[in-house]
Amino acid sequence: MKILIIGAGAMGSLFGGRLKAQQAEVFLYNRRNPHVETINQSGLAIVERDNQETTVPLKVVQDLSITDAYDLVLVLVKAHATKAVLESVKSAFSLETLLVTMQNGLGNLDVIAELFPNNPVVAGTMGCGASVESNGRILHRGWGKNYIGRSEDADAQETLLEFILLLNQSGLETELAEDVQTVIWNKLFVNVAYNSLTALTRLRNGDILNTDEGKCLLRGVVTESVQVAKAEGISVDAEATVAKCLKMGQEDIGANKSSMLMDVLHKRKTEIEAINGAVAKLGKKHGIETPYNDLITGIIKVIEANYDLQVD
CATH class of the missing domain: 3.40.50.720 (NAD(P)-binding Rossmann-like Domain)
Known part of the structure; x- marks a missing residue:
C-alpha cells in the first residue's frame, strides 16, 4: 500500500x-x-x-x-x-x-x-x-x-x-x-475544552484546571457544545462529558501544549472556526445560545488579526 x-x-x-x-x-x-x-x-x-x-x-x-x-x-x-x-x-x-x-x-x-x-x-x-x-x-x-x-x-x-x-x-x-459522527463530536468536546482556553491563557492543557475559574470556563464551553450536539442528533450526556474532559486534562493530556496554543505562540492562523466557531455557528442554526463559545471565538479571531500589534 x-x-x-x-x-x-x-x-x-x-x-x-x-x-x-x-x-x-x-x-x-x-x-x-x-x-x-x-x-x-x-x-x-x-x-x-x-x-x-x-x-x-x-x-x-x-x-x-x-x-x-x-x-x-x-x-x-x-x-x-x-x-x-x-x-x-x-x-x-x-x-x-x-x-x-x-x-x-x-x-x-x-x-x-x-x-x-x-x-x-x-x-x-x-x-x-x-x-x-x-x-x-x-x-x-x-x-x-x-x-x-x-x-x-x-x-x-x-x-x-x-x-x-x-x-x-x-x-x-x-x-x-x-458511528463515526459521535466519535468526531466526542473529540470536538475535548478540543473545545482545551484548544481555545490554552491559546488564550498560554498554558498547558492541565494548567487551566488549576483554578475554579478555569474549570468553570471548561464546563461552560463543553456544556454549550453538548447542547448543540444533541440538536444535531448526537446522543450525549452533558455531565458525563464534562467529567470526562476534566479527567483527561488531569490524567492524560495535562502536559500537552495544544495545537491552537502553538499556533498563537507562533502567530499562525488557528482552527478556531472549525472548533468553537463551528459550535457557535450550529448553535445559531438551531436557536441555541452559545455565549461562551461566541466570546472565545471572537477573542481568538481578534488575536489572530493583530499579531503584529501585540505588546511584548
Whole structure:
C-alpha cells in the first residue's frame, strides 16, 4: 500500500514516522519549512513517553505526480487550509484513491467530498497527540485510541482495513467506528475544552484546571457544545462529558501544549472556526445560545488579526 500524508506538522509527522518505522511505503506532503528540511536531511526524531528517542528516515515532498498512484491519502492539514491545499494537488490522485480525514473540528469531510465527488472519502478522529519540540523532533504525548468510519465502497473498505492494521502494528491503536459522527463530536468536546482556553491563557492543557475559574470556563464551553450536539442528533450526556474532559486534562493530556496554543505562540492562523466557531455557528442554526463559545471565538479571531500589534 502506498500512503500519502497531507501535512507534516506534529500529527502528520507522528503518523508518518510510526508507519515508516514499520517499513510502510509512506510519504508526507508539505510546503518547505525548517521542520520539513530537517526531516529530509536528518530524519524524524520521535520522543516517546519514557523519553526514549528514535530517528526514522522519512521523505517530505513538495511536488506530486499522477504517476505516484497513492492508494490512500491521509489529510492532516489545519482545517482552514483543507480546500486550498487539496485543490492544488487533486490531479495527482486517481478515482480509486481513498481519502481519509482525521483533522480537528467539524466540516472537513464535507469539504473533501465536494472536492473529490467521485472518490471514496471517510472521516475519523485521533485520540493520540504530539507536538513539535524543535525542527525535525516531535514529542509523542497522547496515547488514546484513534477511530475511522467505514466506507460504502467495497474496495475502499478493504484498503481502509489494511491501513488500520498498519496503524495498529505501528503502535497507534486504531479501530473502525460504526458511528463515526459521535466519535468526531466526542473529540470536538475535548478540543473545545482545551484548544481555545490554552491559546488564550498560554498554558498547558492541565494548567487551566488549576483554578475554579478555569474549570468553570471548561464546563461552560463543553456544556454549550453538548447542547448543540444533541440538536444535531448526537446522543450525549452533558455531565458525563464534562467529567470526562476534566479527567483527561488531569490524567492524560495535562502536559500537552495544544495545537491552537502553538499556533498563537507562533502567530499562525488557528482552527478556531472549525472548533468553537463551528459550535457557535450550529448553535445559531438551531436557536441555541452559545455565549461562551461566541466570546472565545471572537477573542481568538481578534488575536489572530493583530499579531503584529501585540505588546511584548
